[in-house]
Amino acid sequence: MSGCPFGHADGPAAAGPDTERTGEDTGVERSGGSTAVVTSPEASDGGSAASAAAGSSRMSRRGLLSLAGVGGAGAVAGLAAGFLGHDALAAGAAAADTSAGEAVVPFFGDHQAGITTPAQDRLHMAAFDVTTEDRKELIKLLKDWTAAAEAMTTGNPTGRTGAVDGPYDAPPEDTGEALDLPAAKLTLTFGFGAGLFEKDGKARFGLDGRRPEALIDLPHFPGDDLQPGRTGGDIVIQACADDPQVAVHAIRNLARIGFGKVRVRWSQLGFGRTSSTSRAQVTPRNLFGFKDGTNNLKVEDNALLDEHVWVPSGTRPSEQWMAGGSYLVARRIQMHIEIWDRTSLREQEGLIGRTKGVGAPLSGGDEFTTPDFALAGRDGDPLIPLDAHVRLAHPDQNAGVRMLRRGYNFTDGSDGLGHLDAGLFFIAFVKDPRTHYVPMQLALAKSDTLSVEYLKHTGSGLFAVPPGVRQGGFIGEGLFA
Numbered sequence: 001m002s003g004c005p006f007g008h009a010d011g012p013a014a015a016g017p018d019t020e021r022t023g024e025d026t027g028v029e030r031s032g033g034s035t036a037v038v039t040s041p042e043a044s045d046g047g048s049a050a051s052a053a054a055g056s057s058r059m060s061r062r063g064l065l066s067l068a069g070v071g072g073a074g075a076v077a078g079l080a081a082g083f084l085g086h087d088a089l090a091a092g093a094a095a096a097d098t099s100a101g102e103a104v105v106p107f108f109g110d111h112q113a114g115i116t117t118p119a120q121d122r123l124h125m126a127a128f129d130v131t132t133e134d135r136k137e138l139i140k141l142l143k144d145w146t147a148a149a150e151a152m153t154t155g156n157p158t159g160r161t162g163a164v165d166g167p168y169d170a171p172p173e174d175t176g177e178a179l180d181l182p183a184a185k186l187t188l189t190f191g192f193g194a195g196l197f198e199k200d201g202k203a204r205f206g207l208d209g210r211r212p213e214a215l216i217d218l219p220h221f222p223g224d225d226l227q228p229g230r231t232g233g234d235i236v237i238q239a240c241a242d243d244p245q246v247a248v249h250a251i252r253n254l255a256r257i258g259f260g261k262v263r264v265r266w267s268q269l270g271f272g273r274t275s276s277t278s279r280a281q282v283t284p285r286n287l288f289g290f291k292d293g294t295n296n297l298k299v300e301d302n303a304l305l306d307e308h309v310w311v312p313s314g315t316r317p318s319e320q321w322m323a324g325g326s327y328l329v330a331r332r333i334q335m336h337i338e339i340w341d342r343t344s345l346r347e348q349e350g351l352i353g354r355t356k357g358v359g360a361p362l363s364g365g366d367e368f369t370t371p372d373f374a375l376a377g378r379d380g381d382p383l384i385p386l387d388a389h390v391r392l393a394h395p396d397q398n399a400g401v402r403m404l405r406r407g408y409n410f411t412d413g414s415d416g417l418g419h420l421d422a423g424l425f426f427i428a429f430v431k432d433p434r435t436h437y438v439p440m441q442l443a444l445a446k447s448d449t450l451s452v453e454y455l456k457h458t459g460s461g462l463f464a465v466p467p468g469v470r471q472g473g474f475i476g477e478g479l480f481a
């Protein structure tokens, strides 16, 4: 093959007449490829449809590799180069792997993906401090992140030359550990912390007056033991995927792209979702062994999502950029699992207010029966104790507010004192944390025996999550308009 622009044996061959560049940012060929697109309820506008189409016409990382076994030596050479001819592409399409792991959640849409998207199995969340003070540099970074996010969520490497097709004497543009992995329903959700707007009393990036009123500094809650290295951050990125390596690869490459402009402040891995966000999903279990997410808001609850999760338009003009967005609350909650494991089943169920087996309310019925908080047992006491978690967290006790929970289990080794450092990385999306998080957290921290005796909050963050990105736009574009 001739035409290697970088002059090394493995370099890209010239694109043949049947190939077409899809864009400067990704350098990936149009392929009529095999990636299945998951219809995202969040991505419901025209841009999303276009994105879905773009996603479906792109070749995923694994689609590319599968061609090696289909198109023979020519295809392998093309594969190594990242450029494929028409015949090889047609053969590859015929042999396409459209298994669930290939599924793509569209990146573009009215709302960002990763909020009502059915919760994937794995999480890697990272919060960054922005180290540059240059507005142009920040905007450029957000544009570069948008391009990289679009590429990775469609199962493609970052940059024009990816992991193996760049100059031999330069670091690759993509780190490569996801080369042979499918998109795995990767979603990347971006949010802005208070520190992006002002630091030490001074406005940053020309954003004077643009900090939304709802982006408060969270108060100290009773029992909080927050570690500075696990708290705050100017920008957060939530990566969720059904493959941990895909999620970690995404955060790593976004951090790499941000080198010199942002610095990772904290990051958290999560290994098992603790919420279902769609009625099609089975309710998972947290590390206390209880079903978690039964009475969560679900993607099917459109009216409730409008009422409790999405920021409405019509707020102050300076906050209009948040319309269609949401607020992300992140709390790293350490669970005293060794104490829990020595607690009787009766007490465990009383602390939660539901049965451990099927997750039914202690007032009776099955998992999805409405709890009857007034129903008393033979002793006259309510069957769901007054200090049960589900009673105190129920909308009836919280001025009717609801939240969309999207947390993950975590285990980060041990604490050096013979205990696992394990817990629940609580993530919730709400339209306004002042009404939809702070009062409930205060009530739980004061009166919920589960919280007081078995939990410790060790990290915290609150982020304004702007609405979805339109094709050709960039993350948070409205804020910089």
Ligand SMILES: C=CC1=C(C)c2cc3[nH]c(cc4nc(cc5[nH]c(cc1n2)c(C)c5CCC(=O)O)C(CCC(=O)O)=C4C)c(C)c3C=C
Pocket: 286, 288, 290, 291, 292, 293, 294, 295, 296, 331, 333, 335, 352, 354, 389, 390, 393, 394, 395, 403, 423, 424, 426, 437, 440, 441, 444, 455
């Ligand atoms: C501030 C909000 C909440 C925190 C923090 C929180 C932590 C937390 N929760 C569990 C276990 C369960 N929570 C359940 C229900 C539930 N929890 C919250 C809020 C917070 N939880 C709400 C709003 C609800 C729903 C209440 C309702 O409407 O009925 C349940 C029951 C199953 C379910 O409905 O999801 C469990 C179990 C843990 C272990 C934990 C911290 C580690």
Ligand SMILES: [Fe+2]
Pocket: 389, 393
């Ligand atoms: Fe809870």
